Amino acid sequence: MFLFLSALLLGSCQGSGLQNWFAADPNAEQWAGNPPPATPPSAPTTTLPANLRFPDAILVSTQPQAGAPQTTETRWQVRAPAIAIQQFYTRQFQESGWQLVEQQVADNTVSLKGRNSELEVHVTINTVPENNLTTFTVAYTPLTAAPPPPQSHTTSPQTFTDLEDTPAPLQPAVRDLAELGVLSTPGDRLQPNTPISRGQFVRWLVTTYNRFYSDRPARQIRLGNRNDTPVFQDVPPDHPDFPYIQGLAMAGFLPSPLSGEGGAFFRPEAPLTRETLLQWKVPLDQRGRLSPSTIDRIQQTWGFKDSQRIAPPAINAVAADYLAGDLSNIRRVWGETRLLQPQKPVTRAEAAAALWYIGNGTEGLSAAMVKQLPPSAS
Template identity: 40%
Template structure:
């Protein structure tokens, strides 16, 4: 990788201009790297690592000695993250597995791991070093004696001009907005984050994630109207029940029963006339959410119109995934398995759910909600798109169902009929 070794020694972020010049003085192409916050127009946004900053871009001619199957102009991007190499490696391995990429190769050495992947004519190379390097701390890097670790990695790509564009790559014509009838995602700022698009699309194709007044019987658009807006507690309760019952449609023993209008309301702010009464009351009757029925006398109000927080999402969702009472947990246990620096901020009632979620490995809700992160921010509101990501899979690894599983099974059944 051009400039890799030098880039690892002296990453741009947190360095003075002099340090940058010295770091790349031995690289014949060092001056061609552009220190910019502007990504190329054709950059595949779905490849973004959530906790990385862009450090530079460079366009070069494909080198057959490095990648024999690459031709034309190669766009290189350089990134920096405070996360460790293992977290970054895990993120991209999971991304390539879950988002329809073909993993064409892996090159492992003591110094680095290289992923090679393809999708719809787009060839990608992600180079991740084995270790970070120490760089001057901000805000005064020139005078600072404090050093902090920074992992510098590279994302390079080349497109086949004869292939169809990658759906995650911006395109000027035709615009994604104009293809709405074909189910393409919009390219406006209201579009959900690229790494969440697949989850939303799969669930919407199953008729889920409906909004008020929208019928599940119709074929909905594959986009959410407000994907980046917080989801309310009432809406998520409905989505949670509807998604569980849709994914487990053929396994009635795993479905959550809706409450009848004749049942006495558990929460004083969710009367029988509330549009989500059947779902909220059903969750309470089944014991999946805290309520006076489950021995929580202080939970007299549900607050359906308030934003759903991250810890509450886990508090409700994990018991449905595991279908059992959760073992107790402490902040130290959560910090041990997840590494969250703010584990002490988690409410005691949500601690067990967040700890138990880790047992689901790569299918844990927090993997889809946060990606790679060392902060949970338990009280932060959950967006509609983030809620969709968590609902995309229900159950435990090896036994649960994802929206993708159900879609593929139903498509195969329709194709054989």
């Protein structure tokens, strides 16, 4: 990662005087001396660890970060090059107890983000000095103040004011899931025809699955803990969907670096596609047992005219979904169709319809079944 960012910065700054910005700084040890005079800080920084204070940097200001009062933003100046500051914080975030979770280069700035069990620290360095001084900010947020992970399911039935906007064939499924209280949304609107994000779908999937098996702890997905090392770089512990995404990835049902089947980024805000819904849900329907399959097999069973457009990671799941017959996700959500449209975004109503039943066709549970169970069994 570090070498990649170095090449990126050098390539974008030819002739700017920053060509050697990421090169090793032979004078890095001497930047601790002779700081310029400055006004004493107006507020103490006792909550920022001493090892995260650049040597002899002068604190210019301390204030709550705009829009995030729980975050303290400190502004510093020092008579040292930006590369020395960047190397310093890279080393600190790679030491025991810290994790370097992000490093980015933009126009005239470099930013780093580090995290341990107590703090998240974001360093932003201005690479253009002023009066031989380099300015940088260190913003830190206590993680101990973060709320505890949400419970795996709620028990309060939900009422949506826009339920009638749901396509008629999908309304019964949405009503059943709403009665179970598993479709978490802000306010009382479902927005059934709006594409669902990848992060929100995982939240619904894990919540629904655990609600169905609330009387069988051995079958439930364990939620991620905020002290876990994040599986995905773009889903930190303070992300609202972290417990669900982290938990499903750690259980091996999401392609991730842990399983060796996915990259370091999850893209939680991106729209969920049809093939991805199947790729994530069908392994839970089949309890992880998916046989290797091919596009030819899908064409022989489903007969999709666009089978060739299915991404390779989703092929086994699409093929296995056929085994559930009329209870398959594809038939229940999209009906009789000769086109899968694998990259088409999934709406919230369609996502709910897919979650209405979890099982392989011969063994499984539906939301209608679960809501009829006595409280002690659900």
